[in-house]
Amino acid sequence: IHQDFTRCQKDEAERRLMERFTEGLDWLATQRGAALEAIRQVLRSIIQGQRLDILRFPADGQMHCLSTAQELDDYTWLVAGCVGEFWTEMCAQLRPESLAPSQGLAELKAQGARFGKGLQLINILRDLGEDLADGRCYLPGFSADEVRRDSRVLEPVWQHWLGICWEHLGAGLDYVTQVADGRLRYATALPLFIGGKTLAKMQALPWPQRLAGVKIGRIEVTMILAEAAVACRSPAGARRLFAKLSEGACALA
Numbered sequence: 001i002h003q004d005f006t007r008c009q010k011d012e013a014e015r016r017l018m019e020r021f022t023e024g025l026d027w028l029a030t031q032r033g034a035a036l037e038a039i040r041q042v043l044r045s046i047i048q049g050q051r052l053d054i055l056r057f058p059a060d061g062q063m064h065c066l067s068t069a070q071e072l073d074d075y076t077w078l079v080a081g082c083v084g085e086f087w088t089e090m091c092a093q094l095r096p097e098s099l100a101p102s103q104g105l106a107e108l109k110a111q112g113a114r115f116g117k118g119l120q121l122i123n124i125l126r127d128l129g130e131d132l133a134d135g136r137c138y139l140p141g142f143s144a145d146e147v148r149r150d151s152r153v154l155e156p157v158w159q160h161w162l163g164i165c166w167e168h169l170g171a172g173l174d175y176v177t178q179v180a181d182g183r184l185r186y187a188t189a190l191p192l193f194i195g196g197k198t199l200a201k202m203q204a205l206p207w208p209q210r211l212a213g214v215k216i217g218r219i220e221v222t223m224i225l226a227e228a229a230v231a232c233r234s235p236a237g238a239r240r241l242f243a244k245l246s247e248g249a250c251a252l253a
Helices: 002-007 012-019 021-028 033-056 069-094 105-126 128-133 144-149 151-177 182-203 207-212 218-231 235-246
Strands: none
Touching: 002 012, 012 021, 033 069, 069 105, 105 128, 105 151, 105 182, 128 151, 128 207, 144 151, 151 182, 151 207, 151 235, 182 218, 182 235, 218 235
């Protein structure tokens, strides 16, 4: 079954991942104790989110929309927010000295969860046009008929979730500054920096171009990697770089 499924993958990167799937299971079998339980828990959450995605958005040629803001918030936690909590738990277990002692673990996990939810919201806001073409609308508050007639009805709710996304990234920035180890801070901050740049770019575009999709080019990513290597030497440097990449699109303390 695994080989049959692998051959169906049209995306080369996904196909290679599936080909090495059993290696991941072999590695998982080497884990023990609290680390193993944390891995199992995060996988349960992600799989639950993926199952909900399949149930809510069947490939039947029809438009399907999430009904409530709670559904969207729950989804972003299941597929990404839980990863922020997991990352924090693993750091606390394996590298406790890498986290600043000024905040408790529960607060760091909450910030990590919001960080993850913000990154997933970026994907949802960026991929809106592509998702609509596939019959999926993650932005709640409208019927399938309303969305099908004119996608512009989604612009106000898109702006609303854009604001929530900036708030989540603000929590992510606070999280990054609590990572005491410089190399780990760099690894943790990279998706925040790229996400902030992407969100600022989307915010500056008119609605038709937002629907067309926004991506950060390779040159821009390379520049962010280089700047982050210097900026992440200190929490203050990480804050300055995030503000620069956000291009004044949001106001963060």
